[in-house]
Amino acid sequence: MTTQTREIDLSRYLANIWDLLTPEEQELVRENTHIQNFKKNEPIYRELEEPSHLLCLLRGKVKIFKEGIGGRNQIMRLIKPVQYFGYRAYFASQPYVTEAAAFEPSVIAFIPMELIENLIKKNNALAYFFIKELSIDLGESDERTVNLTQKHIRGRLADSLVFLLDKYGTEADGCTINIYLAREDLASLSNMTTSNAIRTLSSFCTEEIVAVDGRKIKVLDEKKQIGRAHV
Amino acid sequence: MTTQTREIDLSRYLANIWDLLTPEEQELVRENTHIQNFKKNEPIYRELEEPSHLLCLLRGKVKIFKEGIGGRNQIMRLIKPVQYFGYRAYFASQPYVTEAAAFEPSVIAFIPMELIENLIKKNNALAYFFIKELSIDLGESDERTVNLTQKHIRGRLADSLVFLLDKYGTEADGCTINIYLAREDLASLSNMTTSNAIRTLSSFCTEEIVAVDGRKIKVLDEKKQIGRAHV
DNA sequence: ATATATTTGTGCTACATAACATTGTTTATT
DNA sequence: AATAAACAATGTTATGTAGCACAAATATAT
Numbered sequence: 006m007t008t009q010t011r012e013i014d015l016s017r018y019l020a021n022i023w024d025l026l027t028p029e030e031q032e033l034v035r036e037n038t039h040i041q042n043f044k045k046n047e048p049i050y051r052e053l054e055e056p057s058h059l060l061c062l063l064r065g066k067v068k069i070f071k072e073g074i075g076g077r078n079q080i081m082r083l084i085k086p087v088q089y090f091g092y093r094a095y096f097a098s099q100p101y102v103t104e105a106a107a108f109e110p111s112v113i114a115f116i117p118m119e120l121i122e123n124l125i126k127k128n129n130a131l132a133y134f135f136i137k138e139l140s141i142d143l144g145e146s147d148e149r150t151v152n153l154t155q156k157h158i159r160g161r162l163a164d165s166l167v168f169l170l171d172k173y174g175t176e177a178d179g180c181t182i183n184i185y186l187a188r189e190d191l192a193s194l195s196n197m198t199t200s201n202a203i204r205t206l207s208s209f210c211t212e213e214i215v216a217v218d219g220r221k222i223k224v225l226d227e228k229k230q231i232g233r234a235h236v
Numbered sequence: 237m238t239t240q241t242r243e244i245d246l247s248r249y250l251a252n253i254w255d256l257l258t259p260e261e262q263e264l265v266r267e268n269t270h271i272q273n274f275k276k277n278e279p280i281y282r283e284l285e286e287p288s289h290l291l292c293l294l295r296g297k298v299k300i301f302k303e304g305i306g307g308r309n310q311i312m313r314l315i316k317p318v319q320y321f322g323y324r325a326y327f328a329s330q331p332y333v334t335e336a337a338a339f340e341p342s343v344i345a346f347i348p349m350e351l352i353e354n355l356i357k358k359n360n361a362l363a364y365f366f367i368k369e370l371s372i373d374l375g376e377s378d379e380r381t382v383n384l385t386q387k388h389i390r391g392r393l394a395d396s397l398v399f400l401l402d403k404y405g406t407e408a409d410g411c412t413i414n415i416y417l418a419r420e421d422l423a424s425l426s427n428m429t430t431s432n433a434i435r436t437l438s439s440f441c442t443e444e445i446v447a448v449d450g451r452k453i454k455v456l457d458e459k460k461q462i463g464r465a466h467v
Numbered sequence: 468a469t470a471t472a473t474t475t476g477t478g479c480t481a482c483a484t485a486a487c488a489t490t491g492t493t494t495a496t497t
Numbered sequence: 498a499a500t501a502a503a504c505a506a507t508g509t510t511a512t513g514t515a516g517c518a519c520a521a522a523t524a525t526a527t
Contacts, residue, residue, distance in 0.1 A: 033450060074387065077386060079382050097372045098368075132364065144324060144328050
């Protein structure tokens with residue numbers, strides 16, 4: 006299971022759109038792409054806005070989330086470099102149903118979706134790239150829905166920690182999760198209140214499943230073990 | 237079980253993608269498609285199986301669901317004629333993460349995914365069709381995740397009723413939902429126990445938001461009203 | 468048409484999680 | 498480096514939902 010996840014991440018990382026394009030197409034993309042910097046917590050796009058660009062995260066970390074009831078956000082997906090996002094709504098001919106924001110200072114490439122749409126109509130490899138990306142995301146979304154709705158708090162938090170570990174990796178020590186997250190974001194990721202994220206993380210700490218130093222979280226158990234931490 | 241493909245006018249049933257194909261491509265699809273009938277509650281595919289065909293529901297109703305914790309199923313999507321399904325896992329190069337079953341006697345066309353994949357590589361309109369379908373499904377999945385995780389029981393049940401109304405429409409009276417569902421399926425759709433689906437539907441009945449006759453559910457409120465039934 | 472299995476309807480109890488309040492600590496900003 | 502603002506930690510209470518049990522009604526199969 007873990008191996009499979011790694012293979013998917015790897016293939017994603019290598020799935021660079023660039024290699025799928027002809028030199029002429031590359032030139033078109035180069036001419037029409039612009040780069041923008043985002044500060045920590047700066048919004049990238051908001052719900053109900055009209056999508057116009059394919060976004061590619063070059064540096065930093067990005068969360069894609071939905072505002073829920075009573076202002077409780079639900080983080081739907083996380084983006085790492087180099088990953089494409091923000092295109093779904095355009096393809097569906099809809100306004101954005103989610104919001105994106107930078108977790109930390111980030112650099113993003115903006116490629117006009119009209120251009121991408123035209124390229125897709127001539128370039129089948131590019132079309133297939135998006136089919137595959139969307140298919141993977143939809144499968145993950147289905148898994149996630151069941152985890153978020155059916156698992157208890159401990160299981161959901163454990164899932165989130167494993168998810169963060171898989172997505173962003175660790176620091177040099179090999180076990181400190183390589184992202185600096187407020188408890189509130191951990192809660193938004195795990196579908197629980199901030200209080201409960203704090204409380205449950207404390208429990209994990211007492212049980213020596215993790216070690217916590219402020220926002221730095223060190224996973225002491227093997228990945229596979231923490232996935233069963235709800236037991 | 238397998239009916240002669242030629243007995244059925246595929247061009248009529250598969251209209252969605254049929255029009256996107258050249259005559260040669262249409263002939264290829266015709267030659268390789270087979271039709272299969274499914275009884276009520278018969279499984280169509282199961283989790284972990286390898287996807288091999290694009291499925292097209294010609295008649296009947298189909299649920300796509302995941303088995304959750306303690307055997308509690310979560311219905312992820314519903315399919316109505318004429319709608320395509322079962323292709324996501326193939327595109328993602330994964331086994332199925334969901335299970336599909338017929339709600340009622342159904343007729344399904346099976347088109348080999350290898351053929352579809354080959355067609356996509358030459359036919360951009362077909363590729364774009366799948367990009368669009370997947371994009372719409374992913375957006376709906378995001379909406380659904382937040383509804384299922386953040387709304388309370390009444391809101392979730394109301395959402396499900398509106399969803400069923402939108403998907404399958406009504407009987408001749410214009411307000412009886414055109415699907416015959418056990419309370420358990422209503423629960424699986426709404427992320428709650430069967431007891432609570434029964435109880436909450438009873439409450440809606442007392443409040444004259446719906447009228448119930450066995451498994452026939454009549455929505456008395458306007459659609460928009462019931463969506464706020466959790467208030 | 469009849470019998471058996473399944474589903475529905477209720478009441479009751481237990482439990483998980485949200486909501487709220489308070490204090491101490493950390494983060495971010497100037 | 499100082500200071501205000503935000504966050505973390507923890508206890509308490511309230512509440513929504515699951516779990517279970519049982520009787521009545523209904524569906525399904527023979």
